[in-house]
Amino acid sequence: MRPVDVVRVAALARVEGEGGVTVRMDGGRVTDVELRVFEPPRFFEAFLRGRAAAEAPDLTARICGICPVAYQLSACAAVEHATGVEVPDTVRRLRRLLYCGEWIQSHALHVHLLHAPDYLGCEGVSDLSAAHPGLVARGLRLKQTGNRVLETVGGRSVHPVTVRVGGFHALPSLAAVKALRPVLAKALDDALATVRLVSGFDVPDLEHPHEYLALRSGTGYPMETGDVVTSGGSAFPVTDYGQHVVEEQVAHSHALHARLDGQRPFVVGPLARYALNADRLTGAAAGAAREAGLGAVCRNPYRSIVVRAVETVYAVEEAQRIVDDWDGEGPAFVDVPFGEGRGTLTGHGATEAPRGVLYHRYTLADDGTITDAVIVPPTSQNLASIEADLRTVAEADPDLPFEEITRRCEAMVRAYDPCISCATHCVTVLPSGEDSDHEKAGG
Secondary structure (H helix, E strand, C coil): CCCEEEEEECCCCCCECCEEEEEEEECCEEEEEEEEECCCCCCHHHHHCCCEHHHHHHHHHCCCCCCHHHHHHHHHHHHHHHHCCCCCHHHHHHHHHHHHHHHHHHHHHHHHHHHHHHHCCCCCHHHHHHHCHHHHHHHHHHHHHHHHHHHHHHCCCCCCCCEECCEECCCCCHHHHHCHHHHHHHHHHHHHHHHHHHCCCCCCCCCCCCEEEEEECCCCCCCCCCEEEECCCCEECHHHHHHHEEEECCCCCCECEEEECCCECEECCHHHHHHHHHHHCCHHHHHHHHHCCCCCCCCCHHHHHHHHHHHHHHHHHHHHHHHHHCCCCCCCECCCCCCCCCCCEEEEEEEEECCEEEEEEEEECCCCEEEEEEEECHHHHHHHHHHHHHHHHHHHCCCCCHHHHHHHHHHHHHHCCCEHHHHECCCCCCCCCCCCHHHHCCC
């Protein structure tokens, strides 16, 4: 057994954003774990202050090019909650269809191009495309399907332009929506084939003990609405999110860490959604979950790739249902009242981004100006649990070749599909003359 070792990944590959891993070990025991987020913070919460609430969907969409819909719809939900606006059924259904498109393209990207190489002995997409061209082609087809849905409903595939507070600037034509049906039918075959493939991957045997947190709505698998539930038995409305999910700054990261009730790490994302909503899966998605052997709960983070594949099936099927029922009738939006002498307003909104619950809270002046904003992205909520899992992975078999321990640690981080760019909120101020680990490593 090596007496002292340091697992150091200067810059993680195949994740969105810039971060690294340091795991210090002594005699086979981990003494310190750091998932270092050194990407420069972007201060979107500060940018929102002084801007009109109607601008929030477009501004926050720029936080992420992979999950802009999550930011747009969480922003809309918060502003609409503050102003007491109820959107019509037309808007609700179209928002869910838009969200299906985002889930399909985001999950397809992660499953096929970012995570699968870890289980197929490939360093990256170039190696993967040479060894498994059919897999890469299927992933790109699924991603294109998600992009097609986003373009049809949102006007374009990145940072959609039709979303607005109260609904949409314009509805897509009935013909354009119906044209999605044959595309989605082909995508369902690809999504089911993906579940069959990834459920056969040989993954490390690991179960983590963390509490799971997700939304749960009255009907359907959670995407754009719901209250909060946890595997520990807690349940609370989105308005109480800030009372239970407490953020704190850590010295080694530009991203805040979150703890449930300020005490314990927790997990959001596919594993949490599935554990708390598996009974809401229907049709081919429910069958795919059974055939993949997921059971009622999956606690192996390495198998999150299977849950993401099952969720892709669900998103395709849900999109099909919405398209089949769509008649193109109804208003595109409802007016949102500002300046009616109601004083300061506070609104809360949360949706299920592909990576987990995304929460927004806005305080609005009477004229609709944002005076305060809080955004809690999924990755910042998972960081403490990722570090705990890194500790478990490193200690599980300390006699493994050092390169294998490092590989498993990298794969563990990628299993969460972290969006590091979304999570960067704060600045770590170092004492004069002190360099970060990233800087010391030449990053």
